[in-house]
Amino acid sequence: MSARTNQPLFILTEDTQRTQGRNAQESNIRAGKAVANAVRTTLGPRGMDKMLVDASGTVVVTNDGATILGEMDIEHPAAEMIVEVAETQEEAVGDGTTTAAVLAGELLVRAEDLLDGDVHPTVVVEGYDEAAGIALATIDDLILDADLDDDLLARVAESSMTGKGTGDVEADALSERVVAAVRHATDADGRIDRESVHIVPRTGASSGATRLVEGVVVDKDPVVDAMPRSVSDATVAVVDVKLDVRTGAVDTEYSITSVEQLDAAIAAEESELRGYATTLADAGVDVVFCTKSIDDRVANHLAREGILAFANVTGSDARAVARAVGARRLGSLTDFDADDLGHADAVDIERYGTDDLVVVEGGAAATAATLLVRGSTEHVVDELERAVTDAVDGVVAAAESGGVVPGAGATEIAVADAVRSAAAGVEGRKQLAVEAFAEAAEALPRTLAENAGMDPIDALVDLRARHEREGRAGVVAGGRTGTVADPVEHGIVDPAAVKREAVGSATEAATMILRIDDVIAAN
DSSP: OOOOOOOOOOOSOTTOEEEEHHHHHHHHHHHHHHHHHHHHTTOSTTOOOEEEEOTTOOEEEEOOHHHHHHHSOOOOHHHHHHHHHHHHHHHHHSSOHHHHHHHHHHHHHHHHHHHHTTOOHHHHHHHHHHHHHHHHHHHHHHOOOSOOOHHHHHHHHHHHHTTTTSOHHHHHHHHHHHHHHHHHTBOTTSOBOGGGEEEEEEESSOGGGOEEESEEEEOOOOSSTTSOSEEEEEEEEEEOSOBSOOOOSSOOOOOOOSHHHHHHHHHHHHHHHHHHHHHHHHTTOOEEEESSOBOHHHHHHHHHTTOEEEOSOOHHHHHHHHHHHTOOEESOSSSOOGGGOEEEEEEEEEEETTEEEEEEEEESSOOOEEEEEEESSHHHHHHHHHHHHHHHHHHHHHHHTTOEEETTTHHHHHHHHHHHHHHTTOOTTHHHHHHHHHHHHHHHHHHHHHHTTSOHHHHHHHHHHHHHHHSOOEEEEETTEEEEEOTGGGTOEEEHHHHHHHHHHHHHHHHHHHTOOEEEEOO
């Protein structure tokens, strides 16, 4: 017989670190809260900026939540989940990343209080899920009964950009250009081709110099300076083949024994190179965008034919040009017809500082649009690019995904009120979790008020009272501090899709973190 032993059984290596139970939950909640707090002060039109410096010394100045969280070097797995919330929000609707991250953090804060009161994590998760359903239904009820005309969409764009370095005057002008760009990329059936709206940043001027190009802009120089810098009513070819001497797949040596043979070889090579230019000229081509190299001799022949050519164009630029002008990309110059070529009203080379930009306007497809964003410095223009990108995505979300809701925290106040009212009908401890969700939702307008210089407690009381009295109340920036007013009257609206996605992704992340009670980490 063998005696039983009470020796412990080790199934993990000695290097493995394990955190269990309440300690694991506390660690994950603290990590999630820390990430949310990192972007909290950037929320709203009076939000502050963050300066991020990486190991190489590169500096990024921004108050864009997705950029901040993306640039941060985060190791904690629970904190990474909050970063994923922002990434999901950015990919789905393009805006509202800070809102989603702050809401997720607040849900964790309220859950921590419940856990301290011996409420089981599963009960909290069930309460949060039920409250999220109420919140989504409330958002749908808040959608404004108004036509999504250009003016309303411009207010969406302006709300998205305000506080991101655009200034009030510039934001108003930029918002109109953003809406015009999105309208230009909308087909007859109302479908928006987001990929046809391009954003190109350039320093050297104020943001007020930002312009809308009904076409595409490519950062390229002509192959030779002798080529024309402006072509009107242009026939455009997009070529995916080298304009160079053809070479065989197998290395071959030729024995030349006389001057006549050498002259003949040179003449044949020259004839081949001249043939590229002749073929394009005979087809009526005025402008060539080539994704491969162009031999200098071919370039000179093209210049003599009056053809403007660009070599080594990136694949993305070639696709953009081809879609804008209605051209097919040519894999050979020996077999194509007029239908394979595109048309543009004008192709101009414009100088911006020390760079040349190719501006292709009035393409045959007539759906491409480019916002040429200007800024005085690299940091300014980078932030403006992020702001305009968010504005474009916001307008697309509003136009495609069903309407707009009041901004400035008014939607969150209404959601909190609806969830808190519904909590009275929830039985058991789950009611506490539903009420906690309402408090988390109210943290967003409270943060807006705090960032605007208002007393957050007084502001929250005023918001609740005005919402109860008039049905709509938000934190409107004005004067030295903000004020409580009807955001719709001040033109502050947000896409309903942004609010829905923020509630959904923040709830999912928070509940996932709360369900973790064991963290096993290998060194």
